[in-house]
Amino acid sequence: MKALQLDIKKGVIENPKPTINRSTFVCPVCDEKNLVREALINHVRSKHKKAQAVCPICKCQPWGDPNFITHLYGHLIKRHKFDYETIVDYNKDEDEVLNMVLTESAKN
16 A cells, blocks of 8 residues: 555655646737637638737747737638648757758658
């Protein structure tokens, strides 16, 4: 029994990093929740096409400015044509990504 308790304690993370939800978003105009990227775009197109607001997708990115107000619908259709999770590796810093890109481009 004591051996099992020791194994369980080894698996506990004492200071876990907070996780950031970059998969679902809240409409910044009406506070509708749990919108994936495509649903957010459709929601804004149908209900808030002329609204000015902070983009909730940009806001949760490491490079996002939580105070930058933009024409939301125009911004969404121009800047968010894909889900960042399929492109961005949040576990690598900017220098690591740059080195990886340069290495890959030199292969061609």
